[in-house]
Amino acid sequence: MMMLSSAVDAFNNAYGSWQMDSVSDTLLNSIQSHGILVPISCIKTDDSLTIIDGFKRFRAAKHLKITHIPYAVVTTDLPPETLIFNLHQSQVCSSAMHKIRFLSALKCTIDSEHMSMVGLPYYSHIKKDIAKITALPESAQLFLHQKGFSLKEMVNLIHHSPDVFLTVLASDPFFNFSKRTLDHVVLSIINLMKRHQLTIQQIFSQTQYSEIMNKDITASQRLTQWVACINQCENPTLLAHQSSIHDALNKIELPAKLTFDTTLEHAGVTIQTTINSEKELSDFTSALSNTRLKKQLLHAVSLT
Amino acid sequence: MTNSYYRDGKKKVDFVPYKGEKMDTCATIHDEYVCCNVKVLKSVSNCPFDCSYCFLQNYLTNPQLEVVDDITRLMQEIEIKTTAQPWRFFRIGTWELGDSLALEEQTGQAKQLIEHFKDIPNAVLELKTKSNVVDPILDCVHHQKTVVSWSMNTPFIIDTEEHKTASFDERITAIKKVVDAGYLVGLHFDPMILYSDWKQDYLKCLDACRNVLPPEHVAWISIGSLRFNPEQKRLIENNFRGSDITCQEMVKGSDNKMRYVKPMRIQMYQHMMANIRRLWGENAFVYLCMERWDIWDKVMDIQPRSIGELDFMFADYFHTTFPTINPQIPNIDLYKKYQST
Ligand code: SF4
Numbered sequence: 320m321m322m323l324s325s326a327v328d329a330f331n332n333a334y335g336s337w338q339m340d341s342v343s344d345t346l347l348n349s350i351q352s353h354g355i356l357v358p359i360s361c362i363k364t365d366d367s368l369t370i371i372d373g374f375k376r377f378r379a380a381k382h383l384k385i386t387h388i389p390y391a392v393v394t395t396d397l398p399p400e401t402l403i404f405n406l407h408q409s410q411v412c413s414s415a416m417h418k419i420r421f422l423s424a425l426k427c428t429i430d431s432e433h434m435s436m437v438g439l440p441y442y443s444h445i446k447k448d449i450a451k452i453t454a455l456p457e458s459a460q461l462f463l464h465q466k467g468f469s470l471k472e473m474v475n476l477i478h479h480s481p482d483v484f485l486t487v488l489a490s491d492p493f494f495n496f497s498k499r500t501l502d503h504v505v506l507s508i509i510n511l512m513k514r515h516q517l518t519i520q521q522i523f524s525q526t527q528y529s530e531i532m533n534k535d536i537t538a539s540q541r542l543t544q545w546v547a548c549i550n551q552c553e554n555p556t557l558l559a560h561q562s563s564i565h566d567a568l569n570k571i572e573l574p575a576k577l578t579f580d581t582t583l584e585h586a587g588v589t590i591q592t593t594i595n596s597e598k599e600l601s602d603f604t605s606a607l608s609n610t611r612l613k614k615q616l617l618h619a620v621s622l623t
Numbered sequence: 624m625t626n627s628y629y630r631d632g633k634k635k636v637d638f639v640p641y642k643g644e645k646m647d648t649c650a651t652i653h654d655e656y657v658c659c660n661v662k663v664l665k666s667v668s669n670c671p672f673d674c675s676y677c678f679l680q681n682y683l684t685n686p687q688l689e690v691v692d693d694i695t696r697l698m699q700e701i702e703i704k705t706t707a708q709p710w711r712f713f714r715i716g717t718w719e720l721g722d723s724l725a726l727e728e729q730t731g732q733a734k735q736l737i738e739h740f741k742d743i744p745n746a747v748l749e750l751k752t753k754s755n756v757v758d759p760i761l762d763c764v765h766h767q768k769t770v771v772s773w774s775m776n777t778p779f780i781i782d783t784e785e786h787k788t789a790s791f792d793e794r795i796t797a798i799k800k801v802v803d804a805g806y807l808v809g810l811h812f813d814p815m816i817l818y819s820d821w822k823q824d825y826l827k828c829l830d831a832c833r834n835v836l837p838p839e840h841v842a843w844i845s846i847g848s849l850r851f852n853p854e855q856k857r858l859i860e861n862n863f864r865g866s867d868i869t870c871q872e873m874v875k876g877s878d879n880k881m882r883y884v885k886p887m888r889i890q891m892y893q894h895m896m897a898n899i900r901r902l903w904g905e906n907a908f909v910y911l912c913m914e915r916w917d918i919w920d921k922v923m924d925i926q927p928r929s930i931g932e933l934d935f936m937f938a939d940y941f942h943t944t945f946p947t948i949n950p951q952i953p954n955i956d957l958y959k960k961y962q963s964t
Contacts, residue, residue: 443630444861444864471857471861474861475857475860475861478860478861478864479860479864509870510869510870511870513867513870514867514870514871553872554872554884555872556872556884556886556887557872557874557884560884560886582874582875582876583874583884583885583886584874584876584877584882584885584915585655585877585915586915586917587917
C-alpha cells in the first residue's frame with residue numbers, strides 16, 4: 320500500500336452513499352485541527368479513486384473545504400460489496416435501512432446470497448419492496464433508519480401506499496411520532512381507507528386532523544387527541560357497545576365496582592367490593608336482592 | 624416473511640414415510656372457545672392452494688408439500704386408537720395441515736382411506752376440501768363412513784381470497800356428484816368474511832348449496848368467522864397485497880386470535896343460522912367453530928357446556944339420524960369424563 324494525496328474531485332464516494340449518520344463534531348474538529356491523519360482507502364477504477372474506507376473522513380474534508388486528501392490504494396480480488404461489507408459490517412448492520420441502502424449503493428443483485436450476507440430475508444416481492452423503500456425521499460429513509468424500523472415494518476408501512484406514510488411523516492414536527500405511534504397511525508389510516516374506500520384526505524377530515532394540528536397544545540397532547548379520534552373511527556361497533564354497557568352500569572346503585580371486559584370477548588359483569596363489617600355485608604346483599612337493581616344488572620349483562 | 628419460501632414448498636409433492644404419531648386432536652383447541660373435538664390425521668402437510676387467510680403461512684416450519692405414503696401404518700394407528708375407546712364415535716379429518724382432496728389425482732390417498740374407514744365401526748372419515756377433485760372417489764365403496772365436506776364461501780371471497788381453489792360453481796357441481804354417489808356431505812361456512820355485500824352473498828351461497836344438497840345427505844354444517852393471530856395479520860398483508868380482509872374492526876381474544884368484534888360475529892352467525900334452518904330444517908346438525916360459550920347461547924339452538932358434551936351431541940345426532948353409521952347409543956358420562964383424550 321502506498322500513501323498518496325489527491326484533489327477532492329478525484330475521489331468517487333458512491334460506495335459510501337448508503338451511510339446516513341451525520342459526521343460527528345468530534346471528527347470535524349479533529350480534521351480541522353490536525354488534518355486527515357489516517358489516509359482514506361480506495362480502489363482504482365478506470366477514471367477515479369473509489370473510496371472503500373474513510374467515507375466519513377471524506378465527507379468531513381469536503382465539508383471543511385479541504386482540497387487535498389491523503390489516500391492509499393488497496394489491491395484486492397474481493398468484489399467491492401464483500402470488501403466494504405467486511406470493513407463496515409457493524410455500521411451496515413446498524414439498521415435495515417442501512418442494509419438496503421448498502422445493497423443499492425453497491426449495485427448488488429437482489430438475490431438470496433446478498434440478502435443473507437446482510438442478514439435480510441429473501442422472498443418473492445423483495446425486489447419490488449426494496450425499490451419502493453429506496454425510492455422514498457432521503458428524509459423518510461433517515462427517519463426509518465434512526466427509528467430502527469425492520470424491513471418487515473418498513474414494508475408494512477409502505478406497501479399499500481407510500482403516500483400515506485409520507486403524508487403522516489410530513490406532520491412529524493406537529494406530533495413527534497415514536498416508531499410505535501407512527502406505525503399505529505399509518506396502519507390505522509390504511510385500514511380505514513381500505514375499509515371505507517376513502518382517500519387519505521377524507522380520513523384526515525374524519526379524524527379531525529387539521530383541527531388538532533392547529534391547536535395550540537404540545538406535540539404529545541396533539542398525538543394523544545389524534546390517536547383517540549383514529550381509534551374512534553376504527554372501532555365504532557366496539558365503542559358504541561362499550562358506551563351502552565357503561566350507561567347501563569352507571570344506573571346501578573350498588574356499593575361495589577362494576578366492570579366488564581372492554582374487548583367484549585368475555586361476557587358478564589364483574590362485581591367487586593370489599594366488605595369490612597356486618598353492616599356493609601347486609602347493605603350489599605340487600606342492594607343485590609332489590610328487584611329493580613336485579614333487572615338493571617341483568618340488562619347490563621345481556622349487553623356484554 | 625418468517626418463512627421466506629412458503630409458496631415454493633407448494634409446487635411439488637413429496638411422498639414421505641410414516642413417522643411418529645399422525646392422529647391427534649385439532650390444534651386449535653382452547654378452554655374458552657368451544658372446539659368440536661374432531662380428531663385429525665396429519666397425512667398431508669401444506670397445500671397447493673393459496674388462501675390469503677391460511678394459517679399454514681404462520682404455522683408450518685417445513686413448507687414442503689408432503690403426503691404420507693404408507694396407508695397401512697396410518698390405518699394401524701387409527702385402528703389402535705379407535706379400538707382403545709370403543710364407546711366413542713370418532714370424526715377423523717385429513718385437512719388439519721392441508722386439503723383432503725386437492726392432490727387426490729396424484730396420491731390416491733383419500734380413496735384408500737375411504738376403503739379402510741368403511742369397516743371401522745366407531746369412526747367416520749372427513750375429507751374437507753376447497754377443490755372439485757371428486758371423480759377419483761365416486762366409485763369407492765364407502766358405506767357412508769366418509770363425509771366429504773366443503774369449505775364454502777361466497778363467489779366474491781373465493782375469487783379474491785381463495786387463490787387457485789375450485790370456483791364456487793365447480794364446488795357446487797362437485798357436491799352434486801358426491802351426493803349422487805351416496806356420500807354424506809359436510810359444509811363449513813368458515814371463515815365467513817365481512818365485506819359490503821356479505822349478507823346477500825352468503826344467502827345466495829346457502830341457496831346454491833341447498834339446491835344440490837338435500838337434508839338427508841347433510842352430515843354437519845359449521846359456521847365460523849375469520850380469525851388469525853397478530854403475526855399472521857402482518858403475513859397476510861405482506862403475502863397478499865391486494866387483500867382487504869384484515870382491515871375490519873377486530874379484537875384480540877384470549878386465544879391470541881383477532882376476530883371481528885363480537886356484536887358483528889353474532890349478527891353474521893344469526894343470519895346464517897336462521898337461513899340454514901330455513902333451508903335444511905330443524906334436524907340438520909349445525910355448530911360454531913372456535914366460538915365462545917356465550918355466543919352459542921345467543922345464536923344456536925344447542926348449548927353444549929363442554930367439549931365432551933359437543934362431541935357427545937355429534938355422536939347422538941349420528942346415532943339418531945344415521946343409525947347404520949353409528950349404531951351405538953352414546954354415553955354422555957364417558958364423553959365428558961374423557962373429553963380431553
Ligand atoms: S385450502 Fe386450506 S390449507 Fe389450503 S391454502 Fe386454503 S386455507 Fe390453507
